[in-house]
Amino acid sequence: MDSVTHALFGLTIYGATNKEDMPKEVKKSVFVAAVAGSMIPDIDVISQLWDTEGMYQMWHRGITHSIFLVPVWALLIWLVCFLIWKTKDRRIFYIAALAVFIHNTSDILNAWGTGYFEPFSDARLGFGTIPIVDVVIWLIMLIGFLVVKIKKVTPHKVYKIVWVFIIAHILVQSIQGYIIYQSTVDQYEEQALTARFIPGHFKIAGKNGLEVEVLQGTVWGGLEVVDQITSQAETNLDVLFRENPRAKTLYQWSPFVVVVDDEEKLGIYDPRFFRMGVPFLYEYIYKEDVQIEE
Incomplete structure (x- = not known):
């Protein structure tokens, strides 16, 4: 959080x-x-x-x-x-x-x-079942605060109820995330779940060989593919790790990564953090700055 x-x-x-x-x-x-x-x-x-x-x-x-x-x-x-x-x-x-x-x-x-x-x-x-900023949790705590201030009731009793609602929200959200995750588990060799900021909405990054798909949706509406990516996973990443140590850390930290190897850059990114065709957890080097061995 x-x-x-x-x-x-x-x-x-x-x-x-x-x-x-x-x-x-x-x-x-x-x-x-x-x-x-x-x-x-x-x-x-x-x-x-x-x-x-x-x-x-x-x-x-x-x-x-x-x-x-x-x-x-x-x-x-x-x-x-x-x-x-x-x-x-x-x-x-x-x-x-x-x-x-x-x-x-x-x-x-x-x-x-x-x-x-x-x-x-x-x-x-x-687990990826709760977003890093959960507005529902904030709203539950705000309601509890307002009840204490406006109704002048015993604070510790109200905030205990607030915790009950927070836990209930987390359970409901996590059950939905589990159902979403299990619905695609047989489709991919590797996959990872991420909760979106809208309650009940999730994203799945799934990998088969060099192909990565990003899906999003809900338990009640199902999932749809929103991005399809080809990873250059067979690329030697030694020079990337040598020139950009953060890339090696990202490689270790992520469940799996997408490898980018084009005329301009060599890099990796975590497909869970991929929005509107743009990765934002991305480590790379410019090829013109280093000597790439073929």
């Missing part, structure tokens, strides 16, 4: 916490635990500062998003709260752990995926 959604998740966790009769210091700690826990896995963005080998694509959403780091992040946040406010309440640890777990788990629902089981596996886990 995007950073705004993660921050809103943290605020919604805080809102769903019963803070009646909670000491002021504990309340402050709970707020920090909920919001910081919802954001801290994305601390890996600073790896861009020392990335000289084009590895950021793998480092971002890598080890910091591992399910095994949930208690580590929670303990760190609990310790910071203890040092600032001298609070030892266990709820701070549990809320921080919940926030980190929600961050890491929600990120596997979109196509970008995470290194959910690092360091034991470097496989990128991404």
Whole structure:
């Protein structure tokens, strides 16, 4: 999910916490635990500062998003709260752990995926059933906020209901994505699912040999082919990887790639991120800038 959604998740966790009769210091700690826990896995963005080998694509959403780091992040946040406010309440640890777990788990629902089981596996886990920005989730949280402000009802009860609706939306969306994915699984050697920004709308990138098709549609309306691409998959990519290390990372990160080898460029792109005939997750080199061995 995007950073705004993660921050809103943290605020919604805080809102769903019963803070009646909670000491002021504990309340402050709970707020920090909920919001910081919802954001801290994305601390890996600073790896861009020392990335000289084009590895950021793998480092971002890598080890910091591992399910095994949930208690580590929670303990760190609990310790910071203890040092600032001298609070030892266990709820701070549990809320921080919940926030980190929600961050890491929600990120596997979109196509970008995470290194959910690092360091034991470097496989990128991404289901593609939820878009990286989900307006329905935002709308559910906004409605909850307005109900609290206008109706003056008990906040934690309202935000608990908000979480029920968020989970229900994710389940419905994921079931639809699973049905769409299974409907084409016998048609392709490899395929990958991506949720579009409109609820219930999905895209499938499917590959057979050198041919790649991009389909989009819904459970109720079916799928239609919107792009057909021929990959130059037999091309030697060594020079591309040498001259553009980010291309090698993209090759490792993507379920499969389309290879472009024309008179001007040598490159690869992820067909899941292909709109209106234009790839936007694309790494390449200009042939005139390097010596290409035949």
